[in-house]
Amino acid sequence: xxxxxxxxxxxxxxxxxxxxxxxxxxxxxxxxxxxxxxxxxxxxxxxxxxxxxxxxxxxxxxxxxxxxxxxxxxxxxxxxxxxxxxxxxxxxxxxxxxxxxxxxxxxxxxxxxxxxxxxxxxxxxxxxxxxxxxxxxxxxxxxxxxxxxxxxxxxxxxxxxxxxxxxxxxxxxxxxxxxxxxxxxxxxxxxxxxxxxxxxxxxxxxxxxxxxxxxxxxxxxxxxxxxxxxxxxxxxxxxxxxxxxxxxxxxxxxxxxxxxxxxxxxxxxxxxxxxxxxxxxxxxxxxxxxxxxxxxxxxxxxxxxxxxxxxxxxxxxxxxxxxxxxxxxxxxxxxxxxxxxxxxxxxxxxxxxxxxxxxxxxxxxxxxxxxxx
Amino acid sequence: xxxxxxxxxxxxxxxxxxxxxxxxxxxxxxxxxxxxxxxxxxxxxxxxxxxxxxxxxxxxxxxxxxxxxxxxxxxxxxxxxxxxxxxxxxxxxxxxxxxxxxxxxxxxxxxxxxxxxxxxxxxxxxxxxxxxxxxxxxxxxxxxxxxxxxxxxxxxxxxxxxxxxxxxxxxxxxxxxxxxxxxxxxxxxxxxxxxxxxxxxxxxxxxxxxxxxxxxx
Numbered sequence: 173x174x175x176x177x178x179x180x181x182x183x184x185x186x187x188x189x190x191x192x193x194x195x196x197x198x199x200x201x202x203x204x205x206x207x208x209x210x211x212x213x214x215x216x217x218x219x220x221x222x223x224x225x226x227x228x229x230x231x232x233x234x235x236x237x238x239x240x241x242x243x244x245x246x247x248x249x250x251x252x253x254x255x256x257x258x259x260x261x262x263x264x265x266x267x268x269x270x271x272x273x274x275x276x277x278x279x280x281x282x283x284x285x286x287x288x289x290x291x292x293x294x295x296x297x298x299x300x301x302x303x304x305x306x307x308x309x310x311x312x313x314x315x316x317x318x319x320x321x322x323x324x325x326x327x328x329x330x331x332x333x334x335x336x337x338x339x340x341x342x343x344x345x346x347x348x349x350x351x352x353x354x355x356x357x358x359x360x361x362x363x364x365x366x367x368x369x370x371x372x373x374x375x376x377x378x379x380x381x382x383x384x385x386x387x388x389x390x391x392x393x394x395x396x397x398x399x400x401x402x403x404x405x406x407x408x409x410x411x412x413x414x415x416x417x418x419x420x421x422x423x424x425x426x427x428x429x430x431x432x433x434x435x436x437x438x439x440x441x442x443x444x445x446x447x448x449x450x451x452x453x454x455x456x457x458x459x460x461x462x463x464x465x466x467x468x469x470x471x472x473x474x475x476x477x478x479x480x481x482x483x484x485x486x487x488x489x490x491x492x493x494x495x496x497x498x499x500x501x502x503x504x505x506x507x508x509x510x511x512x513x514x515x516x517x518x519x520x521x522x523x524x525x526x527x528x529x530x531x532x533x534x535x536x537x538x539x540x541x542x543x544x545x
Numbered sequence: 546x547x548x549x550x551x552x553x554x555x556x557x558x559x560x561x562x563x564x565x566x567x568x569x570x571x572x573x574x575x576x577x578x579x580x581x582x583x584x585x586x587x588x589x590x591x592x593x594x595x596x597x598x599x600x601x602x603x604x605x606x607x608x609x610x611x612x613x614x615x616x617x618x619x620x621x622x623x624x625x626x627x628x629x630x631x632x633x634x635x636x637x638x639x640x641x642x643x644x645x646x647x648x649x650x651x652x653x654x655x656x657x658x659x660x661x662x663x664x665x666x667x668x669x670x671x672x673x674x675x676x677x678x679x680x681x682x683x684x685x686x687x688x689x690x691x692x693x694x695x696x697x698x699x700x701x702x703x704x705x706x707x708x709x710x711x712x713x714x715x716x717x718x719x720x721x722x723x724x725x726x727x728x729x730x731x732x733x734x735x736x737x738x739x740x741x742x743x744x745x746x747x748x749x750x751x752x753x754x755x756x757x758x759x760x761x762x
Contacts, residue, residue: 310668313564320564322670468664531561535673541585542711545677 173250175205175215175261178425179393180363181325181452182258182281188328188522189529196526203248205262211240213399215261218295221288222260223367223447229290241265254533257302266301275536278302281325281449283470285311303536308450309471321532324474325450326525327459327516332428334459337436345433351419356386356439356499361431361453363392364404364422369444369467371411372488374418376444379492381417384499391421391434436460440498440505444491448472455520458482458512463505465494475520481512550726553689553718555681555696558703560596562589563671570661572617575609576648578669584637588711589672591631591640595742596702606742608667609644616661622651632740637710674707686727690757698746705741705749717741719753732760 174182186202193200207215214233221227241264250268255276257265269276278299284292284307292314299305304319313320327334346353358377362368370390377388390408394401405422412418423430435441441457443466450471457464458475464482466472476482483494498505534543565586569575579587590608606627614623625647634640652658661667681696683689693701704718714721716737724733735756741749 307564310564310670311664311666313566313668315566320566322562322564527559528561531559531673531675534675535561535563541583541671541673543673543675545675 173203173205173256173262173265174258175207175212177202177204181450184333184452185325185522185525186258188331189526192522192526193529198530199252201252203250205240205244205248205265207240207244207261209399210236212261216400218260218291219282220367221291222282222284222295224283224286224288225367225447227288227291234294238264256529260295263295263298266298269301275303275533276301277304277306277532277536279306279323280312281308283309283312283447283449284314285470304532306532309474312449312470319536321528321535323525323528323532324471324520325452325455326520326522327452327455328522329459333432334456335432337429337432341429342433342437345430346437349419349421349430349434351387351389351421351434351437353437356384357389357434357437358386358440358442358495359389359391359434359438360442360444361391361435361456362443362445364394364401364408366400366404367445367447368392369446370404370408372446372491373442373444374408374411375488376442376491376495377418379489380495380499384496386439386499387417387419389419389421389434389438391419391423391431393423393425393427431456432460435462438462440465440495442466442491442495443472444485444488445469445472451475454482455516458509459516459520461506461509461513463498463509464512465491465498467491475515476512477515480508481515482508550684552682552684553692553722553726555679555683555692555700556676556703557679557697557699558674558676558707559699560675561673562593563673565669565671567669568666569669570666571658572613572622572648572652573658575612575667576645576652579609579641579648580645582641582669583671584641584711585671585673586669587637587641587644589670592706593670593672595706612661612665612667616665616667617659619659625651630740631710631742635709635715636713640710674711676703686723686729686732686757686761689723690754690761693750693753693757698750701746701750701753705739729760732756 176183190200190202214237217227217229245265245267250272253274255273256279257263258279259281266276300317302318304321305316306321306323307313308324310322360373364370373390409420412420435457441462441464443451443454445451445467448470454464454466454472454475458481464476465485466476466482468484468486476484478484485491485494567578569578610623610627613619613626629643679700681692683692708714708718709716720733720737723729739752744752
């Protein structure tokens, strides 16, 4: 269960994982909760607050969350032995635990290392009703009275977003979006979200552009559960102004091939998030052996090992410096990219992810540290 | 009449990481949590690098050493902790005691406590392992050699490293079987002297194959 079929990493993982689980003989099903714009405004505020951003939530906001949750609890047809509930939006469904399923797991994709206490304290009574919680990075693990597991998200290497593309396809996509391949391309692929810091990306690019002739591609979409993205996109477009070397591209949902083409055509891929649950776009870029410059936040630090599989930065200026270093040292950039691909091969492919979930079910059933099958 | 010698049954394994919610920002905090940490925590922090970063040419030896260097910026302590040879220990509690005693000794000589920067805390985790049978068996040395060539690296890892420390087997499973079932005491000893932490898993497989081939010549 999650809150959207389209947009963002959770929906993307589930769209690949559910068919694979079914092929393995697991009767996996995926459903989403229903909510109106106001509900998703509140849950987006929850999301930002859990990521540590200062947010104001009123009693009316909590009441809206309760009402929509109660409607979903009443109306959704839930069934299954193992219930996997993703993120805060559907968290209250656990109210039906006594009636349905054997084990309930709350899968948190958010960086909750510094959550706003008001929201965390509100959600905790729901969390504690679950049999287990899953986080994407060790630093997100709070002190909880239920078992917690570390499961990194993953990419599907055979999907349109991650498979090898012929040059002709890449050329066609870039031509379609009017991005010439005449100079190095620096790309960030992200939903238009303040926490992805697209304006910070433009500022870093402007520093780099003073000395190196290159292009910036900011490619992303919007999600049905993210009402803020339109405003962010407008702000980014305004900040980019008329700079012909900055390409702000709104790509429609399911543009996997296009995203693949942008990443593959990039000289450097950046992910300058201010907070990040995991940041699947980093693994996508590493899988394509692209040199990556990314913020040292959240789950990104599991993927980018500084000076081994990419470069980590903390500031706009540091991001610009890392980009300049990689542009000036293509051999080093290539070495980082190759290491990155191997790192993803061993740790962040969907096969490992499915194995972890199956093991999680077993661990919750059997207990103990060594499970003899 | 000779007793029938039991064949070697190859198992495989996979693992899941459990989070404890416990963390340390200073060396005394690290020691205090470690002192009472479950065996699965000690196992995780001394083995996960080996499993997850196989592509690196030089894998850090354990998380305690890595953290001392990367978060406390203490290269002497890092080296001391890294030099702990897991092969010298027959059990995880003994291994834990060694790390605790190194930290105790270090703190007695360096009472100034350093604090890890924000975001660089040590997070304690546990390794949950699932062990499963494979269809592979071997009844004699030649079959054993052929099967070693075929099994997954997870099988090699389980029988050589994990069974010894987590299932309380006194030696790696291969040496035990070679000695007890085949009477190959010399080969069992040579296999037992291989230090798996100095090889990649494929390197370890090659070293095993070489020893068996030499015996069969």
